[in-house]
Amino acid sequence: MAQEPDVGTRILKALRFQSKGMTITDLSRKTGVSRNVVSHYLDILQVSGKVELRTIGRAKVYYPAQRVPLSAFLCFTRNLIIVLDESQRIVQVNDQCLNLLRRTKEDLVGKTLREVNLSVISTPEALAVIDGVEQEQILTDLSYLRDGKEHDFQMQVIPTTFDDGEKGCTLVLEEITERKRYLRNMEFLARTAMELVNLPLETDIYQYIGMRVAERVPVSRIFVNSFDEVNRQYIMRAILDREFREGLIEILGRDPVGLTFPYDALFGAPYHQTMTEVVNIQEHVFRPESEKGPFSFYDICFRQIPEELCEAILDRFNIGKFIHVGLTWQDRLFGMVGIFLAPGEDLEDRRAIESFLRQASIAIARRQTEDRLRRSEQRFREVINLSSAPASIIDAEGRYSFLNRAFTDLFGFTLTDIPTGRExxxxxxxxPVYREKVVAAWKSDLAKAGPGELRVRTFRVRCMNGNVKNIRFRPATLSDGNQYITYEETAG
Incomplete structure (x- = not known):
C-alpha cells in the first residue's frame, strides 16, 4: 500500500494519451494497482472534476477531464459567462456579461437568478432549461429587447463540478444577433423573390413593395413612387401605413397618393444631384437641429407642398430622418421608395432592403415589357380587324388565335366554330379526298418556305352557309412561329 498516495497521479498519467478512454481493468493493468484501489481513486478524481465517466454498453470508461482554468475562461472569451452553484446562486460572472447587463458583481454574486431578475436568462423559458440540466449540456436560443432592439443569444448550460466536489452549472451565452439577422434577411429575400415571380398581374406591385419594406423597418412610414418616363415625373403610388396616410390626408386636405413631383428638378438648384446619387440609397436628417442636413423636408418634397405643412408633418409623426432608394435596373429608373424614421432610429437591414428593391425593379421592368407587348399585340389585332382583307392567325400548336371581321363575313365561321386547324x-x-390534297399541299409548302415567305395556293372552300367559293390563300410564317393568313375570293 506504500504506493497508494501516488495512485491518483499515476491514473491521470495513464489516461492522458488514451483518446478512447480506459476501463478500471485497463487502468489496473497499466498502473499495477488492484481494481478496488483504482476504483476508489477514480471516485475521488471524478468528484474533483479531474476525470469523466461515460457508460458504453455495460462498460464504464474513464477519460481525463477537459478542464480550462475558470479565471482564464472568464477573462478571455467574448461570450457571457455566469457560474451557478447547486442552488442557482451566482458564483462568478465575467466582465462582458456585466457590461451587457449593466450590473456590478456586488449586484449579482451570491444571489439566485430569480432574485437578480436578469433580462436575458431570468425568463421562465430560460430558467426551465437551467432547471432541467443534469449530466449532459443543453443548448438553446434566447432573445430579449434592449433599447428597443432585439438581441439574440445561444445559451449553453454546462454541468460543472467545483474543486470541493459540489455540483453546479456554467452558463455560456454567445450573441448571435448578426447571424440571426443574416438568416432572416436571406429567408426574406428568398421568399420575396418567389413572390415577385408569381405575383398576379392584378396585384398592385407598388403596394406590395411598400408592405415588404415595412417588414424590415422599425416603423411603417413608407411611400413608393413610380417614374413616368414620358412626362419626366414621379407619381405617388402607395403609402404605408393606414394611420400615416390618413394623417397626411388630414394635413394636406387631399390624398397624397396620385401627387406628382418633377423629376428633372433634382438636377438643378438646390439639389444638383447626379444620376448615381438619384438611384443609390441616400439619407437626409431633419431633426435634431444639431444634426440637420443641407436639405429641408420642404426641399425633399420638391417644394410642391407648402413649407408650413411640411413642418406639420414632421411634428405630427415625429420624423427626424428620411431615407430613399431608387427602383432601378440596367440603367433604367422605375421609381423610388422613401422611408421616414424618428430621431435616433436607424435602418439596420439596408443591404437586404436594397437587394429586395433590385428584385422588385426587375419585376417592374418585366411587367412593363409584358404590358408593352400586350398593347402592341392589341394594336396589331385592331389594325387587322379594321382591314377589309379577310385574315387569321394560327399559333404554333395549330389553334386559331384570331379571326378578323372580314374573315367571318367571307366564310361565316367564328373562333367558336373553328378553334383549331383540324376543325x-x-x-x-x-x-375527304379533296381535303387530303389540301392538307398535303399545306404541309409541303410549310416545309419548303422560310419565315416571311408567302405560300400562295387557291382552293375551293365550303362556307358556313354551304356555299362554295374559290379562295386564294396567302399564308406566311411569322418570326414567333405563328401563321398569318390572308384570303381573297377569286372568280371560279
Missing part, C-alpha cells in the same frame, strides 16, 4: 379543314373541305 377548319373538316368544315371547309368536307370531301
Amino acid at each position: 377548319w379543314f373538316g368544315k371547309a373541305f368536307p370531301d
Whole structure:
C-alpha cells in the first residue's frame, strides 16, 4: 500500500494519451494497482472534476477531464459567462456579461437568478432549461429587447463540478444577433423573390413593395413612387401605413397618393444631384437641429407642398430622418421608395432592403415589357380587324388565335366554330379526298418556305352557309412561329 498516495497521479498519467478512454481493468493493468484501489481513486478524481465517466454498453470508461482554468475562461472569451452553484446562486460572472447587463458583481454574486431578475436568462423559458440540466449540456436560443432592439443569444448550460466536489452549472451565452439577422434577411429575400415571380398581374406591385419594406423597418412610414418616363415625373403610388396616410390626408386636405413631383428638378438648384446619387440609397436628417442636413423636408418634397405643412408633418409623426432608394435596373429608373424614421432610429437591414428593391425593379421592368407587348399585340389585332382583307392567325400548336371581321363575313365561321386547324379543314373541305390534297399541299409548302415567305395556293372552300367559293390563300410564317393568313375570293 506504500504506493497508494501516488495512485491518483499515476491514473491521470495513464489516461492522458488514451483518446478512447480506459476501463478500471485497463487502468489496473497499466498502473499495477488492484481494481478496488483504482476504483476508489477514480471516485475521488471524478468528484474533483479531474476525470469523466461515460457508460458504453455495460462498460464504464474513464477519460481525463477537459478542464480550462475558470479565471482564464472568464477573462478571455467574448461570450457571457455566469457560474451557478447547486442552488442557482451566482458564483462568478465575467466582465462582458456585466457590461451587457449593466450590473456590478456586488449586484449579482451570491444571489439566485430569480432574485437578480436578469433580462436575458431570468425568463421562465430560460430558467426551465437551467432547471432541467443534469449530466449532459443543453443548448438553446434566447432573445430579449434592449433599447428597443432585439438581441439574440445561444445559451449553453454546462454541468460543472467545483474543486470541493459540489455540483453546479456554467452558463455560456454567445450573441448571435448578426447571424440571426443574416438568416432572416436571406429567408426574406428568398421568399420575396418567389413572390415577385408569381405575383398576379392584378396585384398592385407598388403596394406590395411598400408592405415588404415595412417588414424590415422599425416603423411603417413608407411611400413608393413610380417614374413616368414620358412626362419626366414621379407619381405617388402607395403609402404605408393606414394611420400615416390618413394623417397626411388630414394635413394636406387631399390624398397624397396620385401627387406628382418633377423629376428633372433634382438636377438643378438646390439639389444638383447626379444620376448615381438619384438611384443609390441616400439619407437626409431633419431633426435634431444639431444634426440637420443641407436639405429641408420642404426641399425633399420638391417644394410642391407648402413649407408650413411640411413642418406639420414632421411634428405630427415625429420624423427626424428620411431615407430613399431608387427602383432601378440596367440603367433604367422605375421609381423610388422613401422611408421616414424618428430621431435616433436607424435602418439596420439596408443591404437586404436594397437587394429586395433590385428584385422588385426587375419585376417592374418585366411587367412593363409584358404590358408593352400586350398593347402592341392589341394594336396589331385592331389594325387587322379594321382591314377589309379577310385574315387569321394560327399559333404554333395549330389553334386559331384570331379571326378578323372580314374573315367571318367571307366564310361565316367564328373562333367558336373553328378553334383549331383540324376543325377548319373538316368544315371547309368536307370531301375527304379533296381535303387530303389540301392538307398535303399545306404541309409541303410549310416545309419548303422560310419565315416571311408567302405560300400562295387557291382552293375551293365550303362556307358556313354551304356555299362554295374559290379562295386564294396567302399564308406566311411569322418570326414567333405563328401563321398569318390572308384570303381573297377569286372568280371560279
